[in-house]
Amino acid sequence: QQPVQSPQAVILREGEDAVINCSSSKALYSVHWYRQKHGEAPVFLMILLKGGEQKGHEKISASFNEKKQQSSLYLTASQLSYSGTYFCGTSTPAAGNKLTFGGGTRVLVKP
Amino acid sequence: DAGVIQSPRHEVTEMGQEVTLRCKPISGHDYLFWYRQTMMRGLELLIYFNNNVPIDDSGMPEDRFSAKMPNASFSTLKIQPSEPRDSAVYFCASSPGQGGNNSPLHFGNGTRLTVT
Numbered sequence: 001q002q003p004v005q006s007p008q009a010v011i012l013r014e015g016e017d018a019v020i021n022c023s024s025s026k027a028l029y030s031v032h033w034y035r036q037k038h039g040e041a042p043v044f045l046m047i048l049l050k051g052g053e054q055k056g057h058e059k060i061s062a063s064f065n066e067k068k069q070q071s072s073l074y075l076t077a078s079q080l081s082y083s084g085t086y087f088c089g090t091s092t093p094a095a096g097n098k099l100t101f102g103g104g105t106r107v108l109v110k111p
Numbered sequence: 112d113a114g115v116i117q118s119p120r121h122e123v124t125e126m127g128q129e130v131t132l133r134c135k136p137i138s139g140h141d142y143l144f145w146y147r148q149t150m151m152r153g154l155e156l157l158i159y160f161n162n163n164v165p166i167d168d169s170g171m172p173e174d175r176f177s178a179k180m181p182n183a184s185f186s187t188l189k190i191q192p193s194e195p196r197d198s199a200v201y202f203c204a205s206s207p208g209q210g211g212n213n214s215p216l217h218f219g220n221g222t223r224l225t226v227t
Contacts, residue, residue: 002153030213041202041218042154049213087154089216098167099144099216101154 001025003090005102012078012109020105022088023070031064031071032089032099035082042087045073078109113137115219117203123225129191132222135184136205144216145178145188146202154202160186193226200224 003024010018022031030049034042048064048071059076071090075082085106089099116135124130136143144159158168163180171178175194180186190197200221208214 032215034216041220042216044215044217047213047215098156098159100156101146103153 002100003088003102005086005088005105007105008103009106010108012075012082012107014080014109014111015077016109018075018078018107020073020075020086020088020107021070022072022090022102023068024090024092026069026092026094028064028066028069028071029091029093031062032091033062033071033073034087034089034101035084036087036104037084045086075107078107080109080111083107083109115203115205115217117201117219117222119222120220121223121225123227124193125227126194127192128226129189130193130197130224130226132188132201132203132224134186134188134203134219136186136203137217138184140205140207140217142206142208142214143180143186144204144206145186146204146218148200148202148221149198157188190224193224195226198224198226 003022006021012018032047033045036042050066062073064071085104087101087104089101091099118133141162145157147155157170158178160180178188200223202218202221204216204218206214206216
């Protein structure tokens with residue numbers, strides 16, 4: 001079952017912060033985050049495994065709350081290069097650990 | 112490392128024609144995935160292979176779709192006959208692990224298919 005991402009879109013000024021959420025109705029094994037720029041392929045950002053860990057990539061970090069079956073991606077002091085569509089991908093033991101992607105969150109960072 | 116290579120980048124065909132999409136994964140990656148991306152349904156997993164063997168094809172929409180991986184460095188996704196609703200961007204991705212575990216997916220640049 002597809003995870004649910006929110007918000008669907010966000011517009012930021014350079015330097016502002018944003019949070020993208022990813023929720024699942026099923027117990028999760030891992031959460032992946034990818035960024036896709038228009039006309040390009042999704043690019044891997046980070047993986048979080050169950051255990052509530054946090055990770056970072058540039059000034060982008062994420063957390064994973066296993067109990068709540070959700071993950072959040074934090075864009076801190078956003079840069080123009082952060083613009084794109086962010087996808088979370090989730091895996092569950094029941095689904096054989098296949099990666100299922102959410103509908104995406106469009107992020108536009110303006111000067 | 113050349114990354115995942117897909118061909119063609121763009122394909123325009125008429126309804127009823129056969130379409131073949133090609134993918135060369137990153138050398139040494141044991142897993143290969145075919146995804147389809149549309150505005151309506153987002154990124155959908157169609158099928159994935161482990162060591163050239165199809166593991167899960169439950170995402171393949173209908174019998175018109177078939178995928179093969181004759182060796183570790185080549186995979187094809189075939190649509191026969193094609194229909195306008197097959198229009199989408201098709202991505203191939205490879206991974207050293209199953210992807211659902213702690214292995215990232217490396218995506219190719221995709222094939223944009225338009226069926227008229």
